[in-house]
Amino acid sequence: MDVHRLRMLLELSRLGSMREVADTLGTTTSSVSQGIAALAHEVRTPLVEPDGRRVRLTPAGRRLADHAVTILAAVESARLDLDPTSEPTGVLRVAGFASAIRRSLLPVVEDLRRTHPGIAVQVHEYEPVEAFDLLARDDVDLALVYDYDLAPAEWRADHDVVPLWELEWGIGVPTRDRHLGLADLADRDWIVNSRNTADEDALRTLASRAGFVPRVVHRIDSLELVDDLVVAGRGVGLLPRGRASRRGVSVVRLRDPEVRLRAYAVTRRGRDSWPPLRAVLERLAPG
Known part of the structure; x- marks a missing residue:
């Protein structure tokens, strides 16, 4: 279902007039009428019925308008969650070895509690091989791993790697x-x-x-x-x-x-624009 059409239906349930919906959304009455008709076609059931010179929502239309409240709120929440300029909120899953969790992550968690209380960090202790597997399966968002200068790690092409400390x-x-x-x-x-x-x-x-x-x-x-x-x-x-x-x-x-021993923060390439992950990486990075 097209979310713009859902918004038209929701506004119609609130305002009761396609003209008022058009004025509210900055479009034409004809566009609202066509949008509602297209939405009815998508869900395969009538959503409005005549009511004198106006229209009113059918029982199916009222139920869909109720769903639209939740759907549109979820879409807005997702937009804000992915907006790099928004206040970071969400659950960040971290897999890492004990020394990096103690030395690097726990101070960051404490700082986030004060500066970005909307970020919840879940901590899982794993060795690098295990953490890499979880990262590849998208079961965690951030891996804290290590290698040795005498046994350097082989990074995958889709990894973004930030050196932390030695x-x-x-x-x-x-x-x-x-x-x-x-x-x-x-x-x-x-x-x-x-x-x-x-x-x-x-x-x-x-x-x-x-x-x-x-x-x-x-x-x-x-x-x-x-x-x-x-x-x-x-x-x-x-x-x-x-x-x-x-x-x-x-x-x-x-x-x-x-x-x-060399410690690193590793993420999937391109994921570091997500605000909660970016907030953590900025605090983990040395200097």
């Missing part, structure tokens, strides 16, 4: 072994992420440069559990430097090369 990583070892270098750890059991391959790829690149193949034994998602395994002497693995690790864990600095 963080140096090292090798988490028992404190008693903090003097050891990477090659000294060749015979240890290694711990990698259970839900993403990026840190394992970075580890294998590091190890190949040091002349060994790492023996990956444990696959763990939680950094706190990695700490526990390191303290228990069950393995070593990549951990962020500067993080408060469990007592008994030291994070050995790597040089030549360093390992740096």
